[in-house]
Amino acid sequence: MTTNAQAGKTLLAKKFRSFIDPEFVITDDETLKPYECDGLAMYREMPMMVVLPETVEQVQRVMRLCHEQAVPVVARGAGTGLCAGAMPHKEGVVLSLAKFNRILEIDPLARTARLQPGVRNLAISEAAAEHGLYYGPDPSSQIACTIGGNVAENSGGVHCLKYGLTVHNLLSVEIITAEGERVTVGSDGLDTCGMDLLALLTGSEGLLGVVTEVKVKLLPTPEVAQVVMAGFDSIEKAGDAVGAVIAQGIIPGGLEMMDGHAIIAADDFCQAGYPRDARALLLCEVDGTQEEVHEHIAEVEALFRKLGATSIRTSGSEEERALLWKGRKSAFPAVGRISPDYYCMDGTIPRRHLAKVLLAMEQMSEDFGLRVANVFHAGDGNLHPLILFDANVPGEFERAEAFGSRILELCVEVGGCITGEHGVGVEKIRQMAVQFNDQELQQFHDVKAAFDPQGILNPGKGVPTLKFCQEYRSIEHKQHKQHKHDQAGLSHG
Amino acid sequence: MADQINQLQEQVLQARSRGQALNIVGGGSKSFMGRLMEAETEELNMSGHTGVVEYHPVELVLTVRAGTRLDEIDAVLAEHGQCLHFEPPRFGENSTIGGTLACNLSGPARPWAGSVRDQVLGIRLLNGKGEHLRFGGQVMKNVAGYDVSRLQAGALGTLGAITEISLKVMPRPAASITLVKDMAMDEVVGLMNRRAGEPKPLTGACWVDGKLYLRLAGAQSAVEATARAWGGEPLENPSAFWQQIQNLQHPFFANPEQPLWRFSINSSAPTPALDGPWLLDWAGAQRWYRGQATMADLEPLARAAGGQVSLFRGGDRTAEVMHRQPEALKVLQRRVKQSFDPDGIFNPGRLYSWL
Numbered sequence: 001m002t003t004n005a006q007a008g009k010t011l012l013a014k015k016f017r018s019f020i021d022p023e024f025v026i027t028d029d030e031t032l033k034p035y036e037c038d039g040l041a042m043y044r045e046m047p048m049m050v051v052l053p054e055t056v057e058q059v060q061r062v063m064r065l066c067h068e069q070a071v072p073v074v075a076r077g078a079g080t081g082l083c084a085g086a087m088p089h090k091e092g093v094v095l096s097l098a099k100f101n102r103i104l105e106i107d108p109l110a111r112t113a114r115l116q117p118g119v120r121n122l123a124i125s126e127a128a129a130e131h132g133l134y135y136g137p138d139p140s141s142q143i144a145c146t147i148g149g150n151v152a153e154n155s156g157g158v159h160c161l162k163y164g165l166t167v168h169n170l171l172s173v174e175i176i177t178a179e180g181e182r183v184t185v186g187s188d189g190l191d192t193c194g195m196d197l198l199a200l201l202t203g204s205e206g207l208l209g210v211v212t213e214v215k216v217k218l219l220p221t222p223e224v225a226q227v228v229m230a231g232f233d234s235i236e237k238a239g240d241a242v243g244a245v246i247a248q249g250i251i252p253g254g255l256e257m258m259d260g261h262a263i264i265a266a267d268d269f270c271q272a273g274y275p276r277d278a279r280a281l282l283l284c285e286v287d288g289t290q291e292e293v294h295e296h297i298a299e300v301e302a303l304f305r306k307l308g309a310t311s312i313r314t315s316g317s318e319e320e321r322a323l324l325w326k327g328r329k330s331a332f333p334a335v336g337r338i339s340p341d342y343y344c345m346d347g348t349i350p351r352r353h354l355a356k357v358l359l360a361m362e363q364m365s366e367d368f369g370l371r372v373a374n375v376f377h378a379g380d381g382n383l384h385p386l387i388l389f390d391a392n393v394p395g396e397f398e399r400a401e402a403f404g405s406r407i408l409e410l411c412v413e414v415g416g417c418i419t420g421e422h423g424v425g426v427e428k429i430r431q432m433a434v435q436f437n438d439q440e441l442q443q444f445h446d447v448k449a450a451f452d453p454q455g456i457l458n459p460g461k462g463v464p465t466l467k468f469c470q471e472y473r474s475i476e477h478k479q480h481k482q483h484k485h486d487q488a489g490l491s492h493g
Numbered sequence: 494m495a496d497q498i499n500q501l502q503e504q505v506l507q508a509r510s511r512g513q514a515l516n517i518v519g520g521g522s523k524s525f526m527g528r529l530m531e532a533e534t535e536e537l538n539m540s541g542h543t544g545v546v547e548y549h550p551v552e553l554v555l556t557v558r559a560g561t562r563l564d565e566i567d568a569v570l571a572e573h574g575q576c577l578h579f580e581p582p583r584f585g586e587n588s589t590i591g592g593t594l595a596c597n598l599s600g601p602a603r604p605w606a607g608s609v610r611d612q613v614l615g616i617r618l619l620n621g622k623g624e625h626l627r628f629g630g631q632v633m634k635n636v637a638g639y640d641v642s643r644l645q646a647g648a649l650g651t652l653g654a655i656t657e658i659s660l661k662v663m664p665r666p667a668a669s670i671t672l673v674k675d676m677a678m679d680e681v682v683g684l685m686n687r688r689a690g691e692p693k694p695l696t697g698a699c700w701v702d703g704k705l706y707l708r709l710a711g712a713q714s715a716v717e718a719t720a721r722a723w724g725g726e727p728l729e730n731p732s733a734f735w736q737q738i739q740n741l742q743h744p745f746f747a748n749p750e751q752p753l754w755r756f757s758i759n760s761s762a763p764t765p766a767l768d769g770p771w772l773l774d775w776a777g778a779q780r781w782y783r784g785q786a787t788m789a790d791l792e793p794l795a796r797a798a799g800g801q802v803s804l805f806r807g808g809d810r811t812a813e814v815m816h817r818q819p820e821a822l823k824v825l826q827r828r829v830k831q832s833f834d835p836d837g838i839f840n841p842g843r844l845y846s847w848l
Contacts, residue, residue, distance in 0.1 A: 109686045110761040133690065154636050161633060167640065168611050181821040188799030189757035190778045191597055191647065193815035194844060195826055196610055199643030203636045220692040243551040249574060249664035289693060291714035348632040350552050380633035381552075420634035428637070435637050439624045443832070447639050450828035463638065 005091070009048055012071065012093075016051050019061055024052035024099075035094050038079040038086040039141070042343075042397060043426050047074070047088030052096045056174075056182065056212045062095055063210065064180035072459050073178075075206045077118060077149030080141040082344060083425030085153065085205045085461055092459075095210060097148050103127050104213070111218045112171060112188065117148025117211045121155075124216065133218035136163035139421070140329065148211045154203030156421035158254040158328075161379035162287075165421070167202040169217050175201065175209035178452035188215070200447070205423050206458040208451040225253060225287035228300050229324050230309040231278030235259065238280035239354040241307045242378045245284060248303060250296050253287035255379035256328050259358065262335065262373040262386070263327075269334030272327030275311040282378065283328055285321075331375045332386065339371070339388035343400045347411030348382045348420035360410055361385060368403040370396070382420035383411070409434050424462050432462075433469035441466060496558065497542040498625060498656060504537060505654065505838070506623035514841050517650040519560055520587025523596055525749075527649045527843040529810045534841075537654055539591055545569055546657060547631070554614065554631050556659040559591025566590060570662055578606035578663040583740050591655045597647035600739035601697040601708070604689065604760070604775045606663070610646035617657035618645070621834030631659045644829075650840040651848055652833040666710035670717070671697070671734065672725030676705045678764060678771060685776040686761045693719045698776035699738055701745055708735065738774060745772045745781070752808035754791060756780040759799030767794070781805075788813055815845060823847060 009027065016025045026032055027049045037044045048071075053059045066073045072092030079086050088094050100116035103123065107113075108131035113124055121142040124135040138157035139145055145155070150166045151173055163169070172186030186198040201208055232238040238257055245252060258266065258274075258281045267274040274281055282304070286296045297314060304312055315321035327334070335342050349357055358374060365372045371388040385407055389400040408418040408431045418424070418431040432441065444463045448455070464472075508515050516534035518524070542560040550573035557566060563581050570576050580600025581593045594616075599608040615629025618641070628641040645655055676684070678700065685698045688707060694715050697708030707723065708731065709716045720727070728734060737743040746753065756765070760777035769784030782791075788804065795802035801816035808814070818826065823845075830837070830848055842848070 107761070108690065109683070110759055111686070111690055131690075132692070154640070156634050164607065164611065165634065167643065168607055177821065177825070181824075183819065183821040183825075185822070187757070187801055188759035188762075189801060190604060190775065191608065191610070191757050192801050193647065193803055194818060194822070195648040195652065195829060196597070196644050196646045197822070197825065197829075199610060199640045199646070200829075202640060204639055208639075220690050222692050246553060246664075247551050247573075249667065251663065288711070289715040289718065291718045292694065292712040295712045295714050348630075348634050350549065350554070350631060352549060352552060377634070382632075382634045415630070416632050417630050417635040417637050419637050420632070421636060423636050424638075432637060436627075440626045440628065440638070443620065443624075443626055443641070444638055446832035447641070447829060450832045451825065 012065070012069065013049055015065055016062065020051055020053050020058055024054070026050040035076070035079070035088055038081040038084060040082050040084045040425070040427055043084035043087050045088045045090050047094045048091055050094040050096055052099050054099045056176070059095065059210060059212055060176050060180050060182055062093070063176045063178065066093060066456055067179050067454060070454050070456060072456050073210070074458050075152070075210045077146035077152070078120070078144045080145040081149060081153060081423065081425065082346070083419070083423040083427040085423050085425030085458070087426055089459060097146070100148070100212070106131065108133065110188070113216050113218055115147050115214045115216065117151070117214060118146050121145050121147060121150055128218050129221070132221050134221050135216055136169045136219050137166050140332070147214050147216065151202055151211050151214055152204065152206050153421070153423045156382070158256060158377060160377065161255065162251050162253050163219065167199055170198060170202060171215040171217060173198065173201060173211050173215070174213035175211055177209050178454065178457050182212070186215070203423070205425060205462045207448055207462050208457065210457070222253070222287035223289050224293050225285055225321065226293055226297050227283055227285040227315045227321050227324050228297060228304065229274070229313045230282045230284070230304040231275030231311040232280045232282070232308065233278065233310050235280045235358050236355045237308050238282050239351065241282060241304055241309070242351060244303050244307055245300055248299060250286065250299060252284050252379060254283065254285040255377070256283045257281065257376040257378040258328065258331065259374040261371065262331050262375050265334040265338050265373060266327035266331050269337060270326045270330050272323055273313070274327055278310060283324060328375065335373050335386045335388065340390040340392065341388070343387040343389060343404055345383065345385045345387065345404045345407050346419045346422040347408050347416055348380070349411050349414050349416035351378065351381045353414040357383070357410060357414060361407060364403060364406055368399050370400055370403055372403075377420070380420070381416065405431065426461055429461065429464045430472050432464050433472045438466050438469065441469060495541055495543055501537065501539070501542060501654065501656065502619060502623055502625055505619050505621075508535060508838050509621065509623060509836055512836065513838065515838050517595070517654050517840055519589035519592040520562060520585065522583065522585035522588045523592050525806050526596055528814050528846065530840065530842050532841050539654065539656075540587070540589065542656060550575060553662050554659060555662050556631060556657065557590055558657050559655045560589050562586070563588050563590060563593065574665050575662045576665045577612070577660065579603055579609050579612055580606070580739050581609060590658055594645055594655055594658055595648060595650045601699060601735055601774055604778055605696050608646070610643045612661045613642045613646070613658060614661055615659040616642040616645060616655050618653045618655055620653040621836055621838055625656065629659065633661060649844045651830055651844050653839055666696070668713040668716045669708060669710040669731065670720045671706055671708045671728040671731035672720060672723060673728050674705045674725045675703055676700065677703065678773070681705050681773065682761060682763065682777045685773070688723070689760070689776045697735060700773040701743065706734065743772070745770065745783070748783070750807060751783050752785060752804060753806040754782040754784070754786065754802055755805040756782060756795050756798065756802050757800045758795060762798035765794035765798060788817070792816060813846060818845070
């Protein structure tokens, strides 16, 4: 750090300490260290400083000061994100909302919860449970992740097909704009007049504003939920079975698929009783009233049997349901046990291309010399390939990254997208150039400028510069052609 | 079925170069909505840009050109036992999907099935520079880039001309029953909210003329069991009633001359004390009021009920017809408008006088 920068930092910290408890204005390397990355630990950067305000007025003053001095601001919740969206800026301030952890109000009659942004996702459902209500979106990090972060990432979970993403479950958010204005977007009604800024802010990855309060809808807890587990001897058959359930007019609460590698890893990890010889496993959960679940479970079982399931097991109790889900829910740590490191991808595809994409992935796995295990939100087409690698082997992470990159491009090629629920952040900023053209990216930049004229909110994330894209596309184009050439056999196969 | 994108794009480019304001029109069934535009406008007619681009029933995804009529979409979906779950209102047989999204219009199932905005997965849009852009996609989950698709909901075409829409579609419910009960308005809000808080297959809760209508839809056994538990008279020909509510054809809406106000508020809030008839829908979250009033009178009442009010039909349409915005939100929306439509050619003043 230059002398000038050092002096600027000292002065800024002094200003923050004039209105924030000095203990919560962090400037020393040792205390800053835990903030250097989010859940995607491969990407790291030390921030200039971290502040932990305790009131919305303090957040507002932080923003005003940073706007005045054009200092980058990276808002941070629990830091569980998986796209380096909360990775600090080296000349910027990390604005932690960890102290905003109170549930402000639960209204059982209107079925809403008013929350500070640092409230944990699971805590909402826990608090609402006594009223027979819960909060729909349940990302797998729900024990730790915060509602503010969920808004920033438009988080999903395993129940999205039926209950929607964060954007479908919000009523309003209060934000502090880049210029330090405090505004509420949305209302207690189901819509408001004017353009839908609430939708625009949801999933904007901290680039358009800092969330300081959130009001969410709560749903009545279903009377009953039951899960059918079915093993199949091919991915195609399992994929067809998913389509058949939906064609039948049944919208499952959750519909998950795992491939052979993931089945074995998960079963080793928690002895869920999965069919270890199956090439694909489906978990289909139906929830609703007693009568509805009874009717639909019977239909699902019959369909799976007809479509060639090699094994079928239906949960007969809450314990059994929890056990069957346990394998799926612990798939990531389970894979973590069979490999020193893994890299989780997040593309979404139209489901009809599933078999083709998984087959291509197997081929890539051979080409790159890295194993891959697949867990898949089958209902909504969201793939989570886990690329296994060892960070201690020089070059392996780079290979994992290149492999991941190819997977995401393949998702776009078949009509899908580069990220279903983890966000772009730093991690997928290159692939944005594959999904969007320059005019579209420029439109994103223009939207960003409407909210943040100086570009201080989470700079360098989410949307790549056009110059960067042109370079990336030209390199990729050459490599891609080569790759296609190498894979000529596959396309005929 | 026709792809008219080239003509539409050419017209936008021309208009931009001449500084000509454009009035985006689909089927023209919603021309009564929004403000009267002061500027001399030229029509940008979307009604010829029609047709299903892609439909994969098993994916639950439909992609159509924006000028496609809702009736056509219904027919295509019905072949596969599917439907638009948000029950788009039709104010005439020409109502299009593009207009439905621009106006963010959804029917009685909205609190349970989501709105048109909720079901949108992606769009293509002609912005004010005449660029034909694609946002979102054809998959349920997609967080790449800002959600420009849903931003269009309620923007009344002020950000550009929507040319193509991908939507989530859903299976039609297997069975449906509507229960009717006599009830006074002051009692009904609490009951509708309590019913909505139960894990039962409720998909409609409406009150009009002293009667509460609760619609149950889903698996046959679940619908029947809930109907037995809740009680009430089964309504004969329920779909006719719900269509009247959906399309504002119920006698409550009969007098098009009288101002019609729409309150979008906290579902559990007491109904504002105003003389004149009310119709409550969406389990209390959408309430229609008929009567002479001014925006300035009604805004505080809507705010006290946790929401907003708009002059949906009739009345003075040269004044503001949408709940007025605080200054900070005005600034943001002006800048967003500017980012899409730098010369202000799309529907100037239709949404707000200042937009």
